[in-house]
Amino acid sequence: MRLLRRDPLACREVVELVTDYLEGSMSRGERRRFEAHLADCPHCTGYLAQMRATIRLTGRLEPADLTAEMRDDLGELFRRLRDEER
Amino acid sequence: MTPRRADSAAAAEAELVARLRAGDEAAFVELAARHQAAMLRLASAFVPSPAVAEEVVQDTWVAVLRGIDRFEGRASFKTWLLAILVNRAKSTGMSEARNVPIGDVGSAVDPSRFDAGGAWSSPPRHWVEESEDRLMARGLRGRLEATLRRLPPRQRAIVILRDIDGLDSDEVCRVLDISAGNQRVLLHRARSRLRQALEEFIDA
Numbered sequence: 001m002r003l004l005r006r007d008p009l010a011c012r013e014v015v016e017l018v019t020d021y022l023e024g025s026m027s028r029g030e031r032r033r034f035e036a037h038l039a040d041c042p043h044c045t046g047y048l049a050q051m052r053a054t055i056r057l058t059g060r061l062e063p064a065d066l067t068a069e070m071r072d073d074l075g076e077l078f079r080r081l082r083d084e085e086r
Numbered sequence: 087m088t089p090r091r092a093d094s095a096a097a098a099e100a101e102l103v104a105r106l107r108a109g110d111e112a113a114f115v116e117l118a119a120r121h122q123a124a125m126l127r128l129a130s131a132f133v134p135s136p137a138v139a140e141e142v143v144q145d146t147w148v149a150v151l152r153g154i155d156r157f158e159g160r161a162s163f164k165t166w167l168l169a170i171l172v173n174r175a176k177s178t179g180m181s182e183a184r185n186v187p188i189g190d191v192g193s194a195v196d197p198s199r200f201d202a203g204g205a206w207s208s209p210p211r212h213w214v215e216e217s218e219d220r221l222m223a224r225g226l227r228g229r230l231e232a233t234l235r236r237l238p239p240r241q242r243a244i245v246i247l248r249d250i251d252g253l254d255s256d257e258v259c260r261v262l263d264i265s266a267g268n269q270r271v272l273l274h275r276a277r278s279r280l281r282q283a284l285e286e287f288i289d290a
Binding site for chain 2: 010025070
């Protein structure tokens with residue numbers, strides 16, 4: 001509801017809206033108000049860039065590949081269950 | 087991933103699922119190989135130890151092998167698989183209440199960094215020139231992993247699913263059985279904590 005107010009967003013509010021902005025879940029009016037703040041505020045623009053970098057960098061935490069031993073275990077599990085069903 | 091590559095990956099997966107239904111062991115091992123590591127990581131968000139996470143993953147594969155005929159293909163195989171995993175992990179794992187960290191007031195940034203009018207008094211330092219490769223090699227990877235491990239279970243699960251496994255928000259809501267609004271709030275808290283860790287790493 002706060003967003004319906006006309007006065008500009010404070011930085012403290014902007015940092016709480018970053019995810020709504022990135023998720024595309026803002027109304028057009030909300031998005032305009034958010035972008036108007038960014039246009040005047042290098043700090044919040046930097047903050048948004050850090051958030052985007054965080055998402056990219058988190059995406060690089062890929063899980064490790066499967067070991068040969070784990071593959072063998074999975075094959076064994078498959079055969080055990082198949083044999084149980086017979 | 088480009089749409090075309092995503093399409094062909096989905097087609098390859100659908101083919102593996104069809105072969106699994108027909109009882110093909112190699113297809114099962116291939117499917118498991120694709121998802122096992124992501125499953126272990128996701129299960130770890132809900133259970134107290136890696137050993138228990140492995141059990142949950144194993145139980146999930148048993149459920150998948152016994153229930154593959156009930157997979158209707160309305161959701162992707164991965165969404166179906168991960169929803170089974172999360173159900174099992176939750177019923178095996180500790181209660182959610184035990185894991186809520188003390189002092190998580192829910193603000194994205196420490197309130198003392200703003201002045202009385204809500205403008206930055208201690209703004210984030212501007213982006214450094216260092217490449218992301220170099221940051222990761224210099225120890226950021228470990229820092230992000232550690233921060234991820236300290237997040238409450240659902241926040242951790244959401245970041246894993248969205249930002250590491252690449253699911254979209256609808257798929258995450260289905261896997262975790264939460265609303266879109268709830269997903270967004272928890273994603274916001276989790277990413278805000280990770281950003282804070284990134285900022286501290288860069289400033290150190």
